[in-house]
Structure formats: structure tokens, C-alpha cells
Amino acid sequence: MARVTLFRREVLGFPITAAVTRAGDDLLVQVAGGCREHIGSVSTARFENGELKIDSLLLPHHRDDVVGDKFAKALAERSRATVTVVCGIHFDSPGRDGIREIVECTDSLLEDILSSDVISDK
Structure with a gap:
């Protein structure tokens, strides 16, 4: 069974979470939160010829x-x-300041993942 590592932050009264799962040497990450979690995008980063x-x-x-x-x-x-x-990630009408806070929150969440052992834990 794959190990899932959870990371969590809170912004504007709602959680934003990242669930990181190893898939062999690769990573599968779900980032969700706000007042209504959903699937809004799927992004894959890969190396091709370096x-x-x-x-x-x-x-x-x-x-x-x-x-x-x-x-x-x-x-x-x-x-x-x-x-x-x-x-x-969904928030109802967060406004400019709210959007800035959400971006800062997700940036912090990403830093939490990057500084964890889940990246190097192959």
C-alpha cells in the first residue's frame, strides 16, 4: 500500500491540504481546500531529453x-x-487581499513539502 503524507495549512478560516503519494520514483499530489474542494486542474511535470x-x-x-x-x-x-x-481550491469571493493570502498559504504549503523527507524518500 502506498504511503500518503499529508500537509495542512489554514487560510481565511478554511484548510488547504496537500496529500503526497509516492508512485514508484514518481509523485502524485492532491491539493484541495477552501470552502468547496473539487478537481479544477491536473498538472504533470516530467523530464523529456533532460x-x-x-x-x-x-x-x-x-x-x-x-x-x-x-x-x-x-x-x-x-x-x-x-x-x-x-x-x-475554491473560496467564494475572496477579494484581492484574500487571493494574496491564499497564494501565500499555498506557497507555504509547497515549502513544507519541499523541506520534508517525502521528496528524497525513494
């Missing part, structure tokens, strides 16, 4: 690829593995 490539699937009317692509790129660069991130 160059990092990112493929994204974005559902209509969603912007979750901003977070998903950032997580996939950073985690793939650190682990040198293929990383797929499923992302769905």
Missing part, C-alpha cells in the same frame, strides 16, 4: 492550474521525477 515539460488539463472556468503547475514544477525539479498534481 528538459522539464509541464502538461496541464484545466476545467472550464477554473484557475487551479496556477497552483497545480507551480507545485508540479517545483516538486519535479527537486525530485527529478515525474509529478502529477490534481488541484481544486
